[in-house]
Amino acid sequence: MPERKLTKKELFFSWLNKLFFLTVGPFIAAFALEVFLVPNNIIDGGIVGVSIIVSYLTKMNLGLLIFIINIPFFLLAFNKIGKKFVLQTFYAIGMLSLALNIFTTHHLPTTDDLLLSTVFGGIILGTGVGLVLKNEGSLDGTEIMSLVLSKKFGFSVGEWIMLFNVFIYSAAGLVFGWNRAMYAVLTYFIAFRVIDVVLEGLNSAKSIEVISEKAEEIGQELIEKLDISVTYLKGVGGYSKAQKTLIYCVVSRLELAKMKEIIKNIDPNAFITIVDVHEAYGGRIRGRQR
DSSP: OOOOOOOHHHHHHHHHHHHHHHHHHHHHHHHHIIIIIGGGTOOOSHHHHHHHHHHHHHOOOHHHHHHHHHHHHHHHHTTTTOHHHHHHHHHHHHHHHHHHHHHHHHTOOOOOOHHHHHHHHHHHHHHHHHHHHHTTOOSOHHHHHHHHHHHHHOOOHHHHHHHHHHHHHHHHHHHHOHHHHHHHHHHHHHHHHHHHHHHHOSOOEEEEEEEOTTHHHHHHHHHHHHOBOOEEEEEEOTTTOOEEEEEEEEEOHHHHHHHHHHHHHHOTTOEEEEEEESOOOSSOSBSSOO
């Protein structure tokens, strides 16, 4: 069956939705920086962290610094990663710079409690960055640099980002003191976890595979008692060479305990594997479809 092409109207609204989040995300991130992090000399990683340090030492405008320092990374990546991603990143960072200047002129209230600043700054910053990443953009040129270097030298993107951040947080320790640097690392960790939540969602489900001699009986019971779809897969035992029927299904975390109870009641020797599923598309997760 040929894949249905999106209409011009659908493409327009998809583009509008992406543009909205590429605008809102940077404003959320800028709010975290101006209200919680920058006033307490707690830096973020990457180019934003470098910019905060340079701005502190030179008194230059932070938003302008972030934009200027990122320009070489845009030029480097333009023909290596994809023009769409680079342009969307360029727009998102432009919005971040604009938002920082807007919030700076309005003198938003801040807190001098370092723990509160670290926790809430990390949560809000992670939310903003996550929204941008989810819509195919980025707020940091080091991510672009890491993508390019990983393709050229073989290390993973995460390893390059970690290497850059080791130097950046070490510099923060020298400039702001090691106490502030440790709070900055904690902020980064919190933001990193929140980014995962934004990208993957809170309601992660579980995909289940069951191997049992009573597969069809188990499958029918799951359909009736949990109202979920199940799929039967045919397999061959590697040792016995016997034909086997496997059950595949997706359930919520709340249904997992009940599902295991149903399976064990029918076949205590059933082999079960459980894997996290962060997103599921197509078909129906619930109901007697398959």
